[in-house]
Amino acid sequence: MNKQPGVRGMGADRKLIVLAGAGLVGIVVSWIVSGGERFWANWILWFLFLLTIGLGSLFIVALEHVVGARWSIPLRRVPERLSSLVLIVAPIALLALLSLDSLYSWTSPEALANPIIAGKRPWLNVPFFIARVIACLLLWGLAWWILVRGSIKQDKTRDARFNLRARRFAPLFMIIFGITITIVAFDWISSMEPEWYSDIFGVYIFAGTFLAGLAATTLALLYLQSRGRLKDITRDHMYNLGGFLFAFTVFWSYIGFAQYMLMWYANIPEEVFWYQERIEGAWGPILLGLAVFHFLVPFFLLIPRDAKRDPRFLFWTAAIMLFSHWLDLYWMIFPVLDLGPLFGLPEISFSILFVSAALLWIRFSMTRGADMPAGDPLLSEGLEFRL
Amino acid sequence: MSDRKIFSVVGIFDSAQHLMNAIPDIRKRVNAPLEAYTPYPVEGLDKLLGHRKSPVGGMVLVMGIIGALSALGFELWTSGRDYPQVTAGKPLFSWEAFVPIMFEVTVLFAAFTAGLGMLLLLNRLPMFRHPMLRSSSLPLVTRDRFALAVEARGAEIDVEKITRLLQEFGAKSVEVVEEPAPAGVASPKFFLRTLTAIGIVCILAGFITYWTMKLFPIVKPMVHMLDQPRLNPQSPSRYFSDGSGMRMPVSGTVARGSVPYTIRNQELAGDLVNPLYRTETVLRQGRQAYMNNCSVCHGVLGDGKTSLTKAYGAKPANLVSQSIAGLPDGKLYHVIVAGKNAMASYSAELGEDERWATVHYLRVLQRAANARDEDIPK
Numbered sequence: 001m002n003k004q005p006g007v008r009g010m011g012a013d014r015k016l017i018v019l020a021g022a023g024l025v026g027i028v029v030s031w032i033v034s035g036g037e038r039f040w041a042n043w044i045l046w047f048l049f050l051l052t053i054g055l056g057s058l059f060i061v062a063l064e065h066v067v068g069a070r071w072s073i074p075l076r077r078v079p080e081r082l083s084s085l086v087l088i089v090a091p092i093a094l095l096a097l098l099s100l101d102s103l104y105s106w107t108s109p110e111a112l113a114n115p116i117i118a119g120k121r122p123w124l125n126v127p128f129f130i131a132r133v134i135a136c137l138l139l140w141g142l143a144w145w146i147l148v149r150g151s152i153k154q155d156k157t158r159d160a161r162f163n164l165r166a167r168r169f170a171p172l173f174m175i176i177f178g179i180t181i182t183i184v185a186f187d188w189i190s191s192m193e194p195e196w197y198s199d200i201f202g203v204y205i206f207a208g209t210f211l212a213g214l215a216a217t218t219l220a221l222l223y224l225q226s227r228g229r230l231k232d233i234t235r236d237h238m239y240n241l242g243g244f245l246f247a248f249t250v251f252w253s254y255i256g257f258a259q260y261m262l263m264w265y266a267n268i269p270e271e272v273f274w275y276q277e278r279i280e281g282a283w284g285p286i287l288l289g290l291a292v293f294h295f296l297v298p299f300f301l302l303i304p305r306d307a308k309r310d311p312r313f314l315f316w317t318a319a320i321m322l323f324s325h326w327l328d329l330y331w332m333i334f335p336v337l338d339l340g341p342l343f344g345l346p347e348i349s350f351s352i353l354f355v356s357a358a359l360l361w362i363r364f365s366m367t368r369g370a371d372m373p374a375g376d377p378l379l380s381e382g383l384e385f386r387l
Numbered sequence: 388m389s390d391r392k393i394f395s396v397v398g399i400f401d402s403a404q405h406l407m408n409a410i411p412d413i414r415k416r417v418n419a420p421l422e423a424y425t426p427y428p429v430e431g432l433d434k435l436l437g438h439r440k441s442p443v444g445g446m447v448l449v450m451g452i453i454g455a456l457s458a459l460g461f462e463l464w465t466s467g468r469d470y471p472q473v474t475a476g477k478p479l480f481s482w483e484a485f486v487p488i489m490f491e492v493t494v495l496f497a498a499f500t501a502g503l504g505m506l507l508l509l510n511r512l513p514m515f516r517h518p519m520l521r522s523s524s525l526p527l528v529t530r531d532r533f534a535l536a537v538e539a540r541g542a543e544i545d546v547e548k549i550t551r552l553l554q555e556f557g558a559k560s561v562e563v564v565e566e567p568a569p570a571g572v573a574s575p576k577f578f579l580r581t582l583t584a585i586g587i588v589c590i591l592a593g594f595i596t597y598w599t600m601k602l603f604p605i606v607k608p609m610v611h612m613l614d615q616p617r618l619n620p621q622s623p624s625r626y627f628s629d630g631s632g633m634r635m636p637v638s639g640t641v642a643r644g645s646v647p648y649t650i651r652n653q654e655l656a657g658d659l660v661n662p663l664y665r666t667e668t669v670l671r672q673g674r675q676a677y678m679n680n681c682s683v684c685h686g687v688l689g690d691g692k693t694s695l696t697k698a699y700g701a702k703p704a705n706l707v708s709q710s711i712a713g714l715p716d717g718k719l720y721h722v723i724v725a726g727k728n729a730m731a732s733y734s735a736e737l738g739e740d741e742r743w744a745t746v747h748y749l750r751v752l753q754r755a756a757n758a759r760d761e762d763i764p765k
Contacts, residue, residue: 257486264483265475303448305440386430 026349054085056213242308454496
């Protein structure tokens with residue numbers, strides 16, 4: 001914890017930069033070859049994937065401050081560093097505004113002929129949309145500044161007043177988080193099909209977001225441990241993370257099924273069409289895969305007590321869950337293109353670019369602060385946590 | 388020392404470390420179950436004591452799966468097989484509608500298994516007071532001491548040897564805890580007997596209520612379907628401007644599939660020909676219609692002798708008599724449609740085919756009532 005072995009191995013950084021460059025060339029080529037719509041669908045998919053990981057991690061940090069958890073203090077630096085993704089998504093989100101014309105049909109004047117879309121006009125109009133995007137980015141930046149930057153500063157200052165400030169701000173962030181995650185769900189995903197209605201959609205995205213943050217935190221923690229860092233974190237800490245993963249797998253499935261079942265039962269055209277588009281043809285197997293890999297597999301894998309304590313086992317379970325979260329976003333966004341499930345050059349180059357860029361950014365964020373919140377007065381209590 | 392059975396031999400240790408140090412040595416030398424009592428949870432104690440993993444988790448998993456499958460089976464059977472009814476145009480097997488109930492039953496089974504398994508299996512519920520509760524060691528444990536108990540669990544144990552061992556490995560004092568004296572009134576047996584008695588009383592009360600209501604129908608059970616707001620036939624209603632609850636058919640229209648019956652006279656109906664062949668399916672359909680509509684008055688055999696005859700003094704026709712057996716099909720059909728004497732028209736209850744099938748079945752009854760020798764199967 002005190003030692004910092006090779007935080008910035010330049011070799012790894014250089015490899016990531018080369019990969020990102022290759023990805024960048026790939027996405028430019030894919031713009032020319034497959035056109036703008038597919039480009040922007042990929043862009044939004046990866047924007048939301050990184051955003052949900054960052055925001056979910058920030059939520060984990062805030063949750064610890066809200067409930068006054070002690071066990072998670074030693075591993076708090078992991079979600080704190082992952083939450084720096086909410087900063088890097090700002091330029092990505094602003095660039096994504098360029099996709100409004102091609103992916104969001106409510107922006108066109110003809111859409112107003114549809115009475116449903118006309119009725120949603122007070123919310124769905126371009127100036128207000130942009131204002132919401134910027135407001136959300138600012139709020140997340142502010143929350144990051146207070147919760148994460150304050151925590152990193154505390155490493156040196158050892159000032160316990162940070163804990164009080166975080167404890168006061170975190171409940172407020174819970175409200176901000178609830179509203180902004182709903183705005184993200186409604187604006188970026190559900191408004192791609194502007195006729196669609198679903199009240200529970202924000203909760204569904206929240207479930208996926210928290211799960212993405214948890215899975216990424218688990219993966220990063222176990223990776224760092226395999227590299228000989230964070231050695232003081234025990235299997236009891238892992239057990240708690242595994243328990244969280246298990247609980248929110250069930251929560252995601254519960255919300256997802258609740259949304260599906262109500263729409264299936266009522267069978268109202270302006271609701272069911274969304275599911276019809278996402279079940280027909282090759283989307284059916286993908287939805288089935290979502291049910292299997294986002295629910296059944298992690299659910300049964302995480303039932304045994306020992307599964308939540310075994311680092312290798314937990315690592316692969318978390319990897320499956322993070323992939324399923326990506327698949328979930330893919331399944332929601334790509335049917336808008338009306339081309340069936342696509343996976344080709346654009347998707348591969350976007351994956352390479354965004355994964356390597358995100359890893360670079362996280363490695364960069366790891367240059368500041370210790371591996372554990374060394375200045376937190378309750379750290380030793382967290383280290384002593386045993387089940 | 389009394390002659391009561393020994394429950395355990397308890398050694399008192401000064402610290403958790405002393406206790407932990409002693410356990411492996413004592414386990415090596417004594418072949419009896421060990422139990423520790425500490426003022427706070429001591430990490431790693433379970434492993435040292437050699438306690439196996441609790442079986443409740445596995446039981447909960449199995450019972451949860453059984454719960455899910457039994458809910459699914461029950462739903463498949465009720466809505467797909469026993470009483471198949473299409474709801475809202477959905478298929479009979481709609482797994483979406485089954486999931487919430489499967490979920491609830493899974494949770495119910497799992498939660499009951501966890502609760503009861505913990506209480507009965509691990510905490511041995513009918514036992515109210517653990518023998519340790521009466522020992523003089525427990526008050527020490529609730530303060531700052533640590534106790535290690537070598538339990539007898541019904542078997543014989545060598546008290547002196549264990550006492551020596553406990554003292555050898557650091558116990559400051561040793562106490563022999565005895566099984567409690569046979570309990571008085573509030574014994575586990577009494578508890579179980581009371582539960583059984585309550586169960587029997589409940590079952591008896593159920594039977595008594597059922598038969599009281601059946602034999603002395605003073606209180607009507609479950610009459611919600613009868614009590615609902617509705618219009619009975621012929622009853623008035625202020626809802627319609629003509630004050631009648633029943634509606635006339637729209638003038639100039641004919642219900643789909645119905646052929647208007649225009650013959651007014653039974654004599655004229657004699658010329659009608661039964662359009663149905665006497666197949667087995669038709670006869671079955673005729674028997675069904677007869678049993679449901681006619682047999683109440685005319686009797687299962689068609690001889691007009693039923694309990695209604697006595698109760699109301701009515702005289703339904705004997706359908707197997709020579710005079711009726713001699714009537715042509717058309718005249719019997721006419722009676723079903725138009726009614727006769729006290730008998731009302733059955734045109735609303737029976738469709739065209741059912742009426743003719745009933746006529747065919749009447750011929751079966753008549754033949755059966757006047758069977759010839761060759762009709763008897765050999």
